[in-house]
Amino acid sequence: MGKTYLDEYKEKLRTADEAVKVVKSGDWVEYGEFMMQAKDLDAALARRKDELKDVKVRVVTATFMPEIVKCDPERDHFIYNDWHFSGGSRQLAMKDLCNYIPLTYHESGKFVEDFADIDVAFIPVAPMDKHGFFNLGTSNSISSYVINKAKIKIAEVNTSTPVCFGGSKEAVHISDIDYIVESQTNPKLLNLPELPVTDVDRKIAALVMEEMEDGSCIQLGIGAMPNTVGTMIAQSDLKDLGVHTEMLVDAYVDMYDAGRVNNKRKSIDKGKMVYTFAMGSEKLYNFMDRNPAIASYPVGYTNDPAVIGQNDKVVGINNALEVDLFGQVASESSGWRHISGTGGQFDFILGSYRSKGGKGFICLSSTTTLKDGSRVSRIRPTLSPGTIVTVPRSCVYLVTTEYGTVNLKAKTTWQRAEALINIAHPDLRDELVKEAQKMRIWTKTCKIL
Known part of the structure; x- marks a missing residue:
């Protein structure tokens, strides 16, 4: 033998x-x-x-x-x-x-x-x-x-x-x-703590939900707001949703258990929730164990924009730190201080745009509060010095704050500035207009709604 x-x-x-x-x-x-x-x-x-x-x-x-x-x-x-x-x-x-x-x-x-x-x-x-x-x-x-x-x-x-x-x-x-x-210790996989959800997160998630349709194929990025979208989907009456995502999180379990996700309308990997890595709680890991409803792939497959775009109605939902008036998105650094990485955000913005009926969202609260208690706009005239661009302005699609969603595709520089200022915090819009005028991206026809 x-x-x-x-x-x-x-x-x-x-x-x-x-x-x-x-x-x-x-x-x-x-x-x-x-x-x-x-x-x-x-x-x-x-x-x-x-x-x-x-x-x-x-x-x-x-x-x-x-x-x-x-x-x-x-x-x-x-x-x-x-x-x-x-x-x-x-x-x-x-x-x-x-x-x-x-x-x-x-x-x-x-x-x-x-x-x-x-x-x-x-x-x-x-x-x-x-x-x-x-x-x-x-x-x-x-x-x-x-x-x-x-x-x-x-x-x-x-x-x-x-x-x-x-x-x-x-x-x-x-x-x-x-x-x-x-392993001598056989440590259990880390359980991510549940992130606190703010009223602003809920408002942004509700705006994204307005864009959802039966048969949408979902990608959620990391963070409280994307998870809130998942919770809202689970509680909705949406039908026949699919999943093609980079990261699998607890919200997908809720969507699946609620009967919202069945992957029947997907063009590829029909019947499967496709992902490349998972981070969540014991609920997620137990759901994943020997479950034929899900399928992992190398990231060269899950995140290839050409693959993502083969499914119809791909909805990609990702967070950002800042967006400037030109439409540049920063999601990985604040100045030179590194916070995250490019990850799949760039991939899914491109992939969702290639998808028939697809929508790629960049989501952020309109303001953030600094350590000294001052409030600043996260929609900025220009990105903070040293800040890394995650999604170039030529690729950005939909941007959502708690004040609305704007589509930047096919927009001139002045149209972009006008659109973005109109979803900035109302108290900070006049100052943004002044800066847009200095940068020559504001015209006489532009309006604050």
């Missing part, structure tokens, strides 16, 4: 401390993504601190404080980087302990294949099945690209990981793994 998968498993099984011995000074190491991150291997690598120099670590949206950062605050041994900032990465960046990697998300496959050095990949997985496969859990995203590129692959097995069915690349075979580490 030949060697079985179990035999191969035993041959490749190592402790975390044994497995990380393959990491050398100067290596690039991938840690995993979103809720699927290698905690036992991180701790073991930190224990090797004094043996290593200049080890570069990358993660996608860190959801825990890595031991390699705790043990090396001077960054003499480890240099930590994030493909898409989380709140934790943001705080570390302000202490010079984390750097961002600019990325157009749907281009990740070529990005990794052609340009990213990966010496060692830590791959968080569910336990091996009888066919020799390890499921990648809640995060498909760039994992398959990392696995293909990495010189050495170490699987960290966590028995708490849900098995999430996929459309493609949702698992890795034992033959493609070099070493296996069984």
Whole structure:
């Protein structure tokens, strides 16, 4: 009788401390993504601190404080980087302990294949099945690209990981793994705290709901407002909705359980809720476990604008920090202070526009309150100095505040300024008009409604 998968498993099984011995000074190491991150291997690598120099670590949206950062605050041994900032990465960046990697998300496959050095990949997985496969859990995203590129692959097995069915690349075979580490703690996936919802969030969500139709295909970004839209959908009488999204969140469970989502009208992946990663609560993770109603794909599929646009009536709903009077959208930094990443916002704005009957929303409250208590407009004459543009003005479609929704497509600079000022806070519109006049994007025909 030949060697079985179990035999191969035993041959490749190592402790975390044994497995990380393959990491050398100067290596690039991938840690995993979103809720699927290698905690036992991180701790073991930190224990090797004094043996290593200049080890570069990358993660996608860190959801825990890595031991390699705790043990090396001077960054003499480890240099930590994030493909898409989380709140934790943001705080570390302000202490010079984390750097961002600019990325157009749907281009990740070529990005990794052609340009990213990966010496060692830590791959968080569910336990091996009888066919020799390890499921990648809640995060498909760039994992398959990392696995293909990495010189050495170490699987960290966590028995708490849900098995999430996929459309493609949702698992890795034992033959493609070099070493296996069984987690000693088997930590449960992080449960995101429920975000507080404001009256402004509800007003914006209600305006977006006015644009919803039976048969719409939904994408929700991260944040309280998109989740509020999901809650409103669950409580509505909308029918035959589909899901093609970057991120799967709790709101989709509510929509599905309420009978709003059945994916019957989708042009592609009919009958499936398509996503590339998930972040939520235990309710979401339990819903995902071995559920044939959902399918994960690599981000090169879910976020490709050409793929997104194949479904009709795609409604993409995403947040922003600022929008200027030219229509430029900033969603990832405030000045030079980095907050998030490009993520899928750019992809879904393009994809929804390609969709027959599609609508891509950029949503933001009209004002924000600074630490000194002053109120400032989030619709600005120009973006704050140093602010990164997430969606260029040529691509922006619909912009929504609590004062309305405007369509910027085919609008001149003065029409854009007029439209955006009319959804700014009423108390701040006159000042915006003065600035628009200075910038020569206001005409005699423009009006404040």
